[in-house]
Amino acid sequence: MTEGPGGAVEKALAVLDALAEHSRVTELARATGLPKSTVHRVLQTLAEQGFALADRQGNYLAGPKVLALAGRVLQRLDPARRARPALAALQGETGCAVHFAMLLGAELVYVDKVEGDKPYRMASRVGMSLPLHSSAIGKAVLAALPEVELAPLLGRLRLTARTPRTAVSPAALRDRLAGARATGFAVDDEENEPGVRCVGAVVRDHTGAVVGGVSVSALALEQELAELVAHAPRVLRAAREVSSAFGAPEPG
Known part of the structure; x- marks a missing residue:
């Protein structure tokens, strides 16, 4: 025990x-x-x-x-419910499982999920927390944070090896965050869960602050990484629509 x-x-x-x-x-x-x-x-x-x-x-x-x-917490998350149409549209366009996670303190938590058009179901569920360093949404969030917020957060993170592909050193993680900044989206290539790939993009609120992210997920045996990355423009559009539900200004 x-x-x-x-x-x-x-x-x-x-x-x-x-x-x-x-x-x-x-x-x-x-x-x-x-x-x-x-x-x-x-x-x-x-x-x-x-x-x-x-x-x-x-x-x-x-x-x-x-x-x-x-109930009171869910009322405060009302914009997440208003974002459901964007998540449903993303699922319809990609056929993938779609997730929406929000930052609660220094933790990401799934607040909505739309299942993919598959006979199987992803293990994720609403209310489940997900790691910042190994998930697509987590890396999208970290990549979008200003350095003054990112540095202390990285210092507190436990870079646990979720799979053999997980970045377990600050240097390796920063390399992946740099790639996410360059493209505007983050990738989880079997880094959080064996056999699962994801592409995620950040969501912001009315102040422009990072509040979470949206992702699409698929089994690695069904979609090569390039196939899933091809959905990135749709993921980015959905993330902008969800951000709009939080009152975020349109990007200039």
Whole structure:
């Protein structure tokens, strides 16, 4: 069993996060690495505050305060819903799976996904986080950041090898970011997930600040890199349309 979180806040957040996929105390203890007694105590506190609910069978669920908080967050992300037509159009033009991810702090999170015209489904899902250094959207975001923001962020990133193709040194990553700046889009050539290729472009808000990105994804066995890169103009157009939904000014 892995060592669980240390502080009281960390323990509470770990249990709350695990509630998204687990409902039994034993499962939550296994997922968080915490003793069952600690998990039970945390759940009682969460229930008292409305962040958890217990049913008659001893299962725990996310409580009404979690749902209310999620609703308020989604309201703030209303422009993401308004961007759906651009994402749907991109999927229709390319046949690929289309993703839209937003920066939340120093993390990218999928906020929308349109499945491709394939019998299979990508493993990604709305709410899942994705790495900045190995994903197409992540590299598009990093490449668009001013150096004053990029340098400290790169210093904090863990350049984990997601696949043998992942850039795991700052120098190698900066080389790929330079390529993304030159073309206006970023490529993930099986760098984040084996057998999957993506092309991504950055999305900006009404101030011109980077807020996320749009990408198309396909299996490597179905599309060579050049074939997927051929969709880049469509990805860039979709990213501009999504940016427009956030009130971004038209590029000069």
